[in-house]
Amino acid sequence: MIKLKQLISLASGLLLFSSLFFFLFGQLGFAASQSQGYRSSSNLTLGTVVSTTSAGSNSLAVASLSNEQLMVGVVANSKDSVVNLEPSSSNITVATTGQASILVTDATGNINAGDNLVISPLAGVATKDTTDSTAKKYIAIASQSFNANSSTAHKVSVSYADGSTKEVDVGAIQAKLNLVNRPPNPNTQNQNFIVALISKLIGKPVNKTKLIAATVIVLTTLLITGILLQGSIRGSFIALGRNPLSKPMILSNLFRVIALSILILEVGIAVGYVILVV
DSSP states (O other), rough: OOHHHHHHHHHHHHHHHHHHHHHHHHHHHHHHEEEEEEBBOOOOOOOTEESSSSOOSSBBBEOOTTTGEEEEEEEOOOGOOOOOEETOOEEEEEEEEEEEEEEEEOOTSSSSSEEEEEEEEEETTEEEEEEOOOOOOOOOSSOBBBBBTSOEEEEEEOOOSSSOEEEEEEEEEEEEEEBBOOOGGGGGGOOOHHHHHHHHHTOOOHHHHHHHHHHHHHHHHHHHHHHHHHHHHHHHHHHHOGGGGHHHHHHHHHHHHHHHHHHHHHHHHHHHHHHOOO
């Protein structure tokens, strides 16, 4: 019985420590941001998506489909950055990583938390990624939803290359910057049903490596819980058969093991969830 209690304490302690570690790491990683100083000859609105005028340049231009490969981030307030690298000649702060406010439009549909954002026909404004998008780079992952009823939404007329115009809503939301190259037609590729389901549940795209890690932790937790319950239940029946008079004490120990097993299982699931959302 001593070995069983030691195993329970060790497993519970490790899982609780892991949960707290990933929770604190996840919160820090989610909130922290880094910014860089650039120069611009014109005033740029906070949240505007920007690119440099040329490779290696310190001068900014409003990002569009024609210069998105030079995209560096979104215009931000230097006070919102944990790490702020601003040369003395700079006059614009650009958030390059972490959480930031970004201008968006519903030109390609309502935006939901977890959607990948790409540059829209409106220069400097992001939009929801779709299968027919010609964008070559992701900008961020939406942390909030946006539609015509959002508090920051206002109407803007957009002119398209074919000469048509469309009235859309533009506003600002919080998003996690994710400046990486966009694979061709990512939404048309075969996607694992489980990955898609979990992505929808947690409100953001799921990294397969994180999914595997979370799955291993949850399955390990289930295994530990199963071993504890199986051993405890089996031992309780054997003990009852040998000494029926000790039934109250045996049942009391059994209920304690069940309660600890449930706690360990909950902690394991929490750790798995935190890994997915970090």
